[in-house]
Amino acid sequence: MKTRALVLLAGALFGVGLAISGMTDPTRVVGFLDLSGAWDPTLAFVMGGALLVFGSGYFLLRKRFSLPAASSGPISGKLVVGAMIFGAGWGLGGFCPGPALADLGRLSIEALVFVTTMAAGIIVAQRVFRADR
């Protein structure tokens, strides 16, 4: 019960953070990825804030809560190709998985379409390319 409440709180903090950060606005994300014209640096501040809190918290608390160690695998072809394909989709729609799911909270038809085909892409990667083993 306590774990469930903590997980719900963790998700809610994440969702509020995404919305407040402006990353649930696809134009702001594309504005960061678009180096021509008026560049929007907001995304870098979002990453910076998230890394600051998560990174320092992780290193301060990892022993106390026996948190998992970083498990850096080899830089595989799957990692490289997967990251390239993800980046292409990210630039195309201005959505990565978190903001797209968060925008379901305002009943955005774009987010709904995106999340539906995202699920299809996930299933293809898992069933056909044996990802997520």
Added chain:
Amino acid sequence: MVPSFLYGFLGGCLIGLGSLLGLIATGKIPGISGVFGRLFRPKPGDSWWRVIFLLGLIAGAAAAFQFSEHAAIFRIPPGRSLLIFAVAGLLVGFGTRLGGGCTSGHGVCGMGMGARDSLVATMIFMAAGFVTVAAFRILL
């Protein structure tokens, strides 16, 4: 008038806090593509926390959209039809699972834990994002 980068930094801190709390509560790295994606490859007893986390995420965002004018901003980037969003979703779903993570899994959690492969993945998907937006702008 609070500048948008301060909203970004504050929101980023909350994203980091939510990720940290999720890691502590479950012992699993709460990257969103993995939290969502592994619902389609379920293991016994491993789905409940994913559903609760994602419901919290959607509810938290929905509340923020109501209470913050800044959070309420939602603009479709130029030239993005629903078909473009459909293709983008397919690529993001496939790419994040093949590459083992997204902006949160690799970009926040993996890099924050000091994983070298997450640093490499983040540099690659960032670069691919810049190239794609530039190409889309030219083709538009």
